[in-house]
């Protein structure tokens with residue numbers, strides 16, 4: 001067991017006065033490229049990071065789920081399993097984190113897969129609201145736990161679906177399958193080339209150190225959420241684009257189709273659709289470069305992705321733009337915001353020798369603007385979800 005799992009195990013025993021049946025964990029993710037393409041049946045290339053959400057779980061027999069977490073000030077949430085419904089409002093406010101756990105239990109129950117009761121203790125070191133998929137990490141950790149404890153034997157793609165239903169239908173965030181796929185299907189040392197149309201995946205080796213490169217995460221510490229506002233509006237724009245262009249998903253729109261038919265779209269929808277069309281092409285170009293062993297050449301595509309999100313999808317922020325521009329000005333090969341946007345983190349692909357220079361310059365730029373000091377650190381592709389003990 002990892003040190004973090006051992007600590008959680010002891011804390012579970014402390015709180016519940018009994019041993020957990022096991023510890024399961026699932027990672028957050030960085031999306032290397034392919035943003036807002038997942039709910040358009042498009043392409044993405046995420047990888048799992050080493051920060052993980054962990055759950056210690058014990059099967060009980062009282063028909064109740066007792067959900068606790070180590071989040072500061074989080075009160076325990078108790079819920080009768082036979083009363084768990086998507087309309088449940090008991091999870092708002094301070095119990096917000098518990099909705100992701102309860103939603104997964106609910107999505108299993110929809111399939112007739114139930115436990116007679118459970119005690120859960122959650123701890124996560126994936127920063128919340130940083131665009132690194134802290135919610136999917138929680139969902140995927142409890143999903144692998146319930147799958148094992150109920151002896152359900154569901155495969156990983158089915159668990160992706162369960163977590164996606166929990167997030168969309170129970171929590172109410174209209175997100176795609178990117179985050180859950182990364183957390184459940186990614187492997188250490190690789191990016192996960194994901195085709196959201198048929199949900200097929202392929203591992204693409206991503207050995208940064210072998211090329212003397214690092215991938216820096218620049219967490220702007222401007223937090224975001226996807227249940228309302230901008231994210232939902234972007235999904236709606238894409239649906240409008242589909243209707244006007246008469247396609248079942250924007251994935252079907254090639255660059256040539258777009259050039260021929262863009263005039264049918266209003267200016268805002270045209271920009272949104274252009275982002276999705278060009279982003280799908282960029283993902284494929286990045287994968288082709290990685291397949292050809294040319295990791296050091298993907299930088300301009302990462303930066304073009306950022307420009308598209310800034311200008312066409314309009315989901316960047318002054319902090320994200322400053323992080324990207326400053327990183328590029330100090331030697332990054334490419335940089336972009338990652339995740340849903342409206343805050344969160346940027347990533348920068350940087351020669352190892354310049355990592356310190358880039359970090360210092362970005363921190364100084366934030367200080368000059370009077371913003372909170374960013375968290376900057378290197379990430380590598382870590383393992384996907386699984387049992388730890």
Ligand code: GAF
Nearest residue numbers: 035036175176177178339340
């Ligand atoms: C968030 C969502 F949860 C994902 O489904 C995806 O749409 C992403 O934003 C943007 O690429 O992480």
